[in-house]
Amino acid sequence: LSKFAIFPDEVILRQEAAERYNKFLQEVVEVKAPQTPAAYKSVWAQYSVLAKDSDRRTALQKRLQENKIPTAIYYPKPLHLQTAFAFLGYAPGAFPVSENAASRIFSLPMHPYLQKEDQTKIAEIMKSAC
Numbered sequence: 001l002s003k004f005a006i007f008p009d010e011v012i013l014r015q016e017a018a019e020r021y022n023k024f025l026q027e028v029v030e031v032k033a034p035q036t037p038a039a040y041k042s043v044w045a046q047y048s049v050l051a052k053d054s055d056r057r058t059a060l061q062k063r064l065q066e067n068k069i070p071t072a073i074y075y076p077k078p079l080h081l082q083t084a085f086a087f088l089g090y091a092p093g094a095f096p097v098s099e100n101a102a103s104r105i106f107s108l109p110m111h112p113y114l115q116k117e118d119q120t121k122i123a124e125i126m127k128s129a130c
Contacts, residue, residue, distance in 0.1 A: 013112035014044040020116055021047055021108065024123035030056050030130040046074060047110035054103040056130075061106055063129040069122055071106050078102045 018034075025033045032050040036042045051057035061071045078098035080090035092099065108122060 010112035011041075011043050013114075014110065015041065017110060017112070017114040017119065018042065018044045018047060020119050021110075021123075024119055025049065025126070028123060028126045028130060031060070031126060044110055046072075046107040048074070048105050048107040050101065051104045051106065057104050057106050060126055060129050063125055064108075064122065067121075067125050069125065070109060073106050075105070076102060 018036075022033050022035075025031055030052045034042075034048060051060055064071050078095060078101070079085055080088065080095050080098065081092065109118070
């Protein structure tokens with residue numbers, strides 16, 4: 001319950017971290033940063049980016065890992081290919097946009113106390129890998 005008391009402040013800090021990522025990653029042409037429509041807010045549970053292709057994702061993750069920066073692929077399979085939805089009968093190729101995104105997406109470190117210097121380092125490493 002004590003977390004609820006600081007949650008509004010942490011949402012603001014997450015917004016600021018996401019805005020910094022968006023700014024820093026503009027120069028990383030091999031990656032597309034997430035966008036939130038102007039009328040909406042995100043609490044940024046994850047900050048997920050889309051690499052140019054799956055090979056570029058692998059290379060970027062490897063370079064970040066070499067520099068002790070964790071990344072994650074939270075949803076490696078699109079929903080229609082997950083076991084829980086097998087009964088629907090969809091096969092690979094049924095939803096190509098979803099499958100393409102699943103092959104390129106990965107998440108960068110995101111939390112309310114993420115420092116500008118850490119994000120600068122992450123962006124520089126990603127830039128050097130492209």
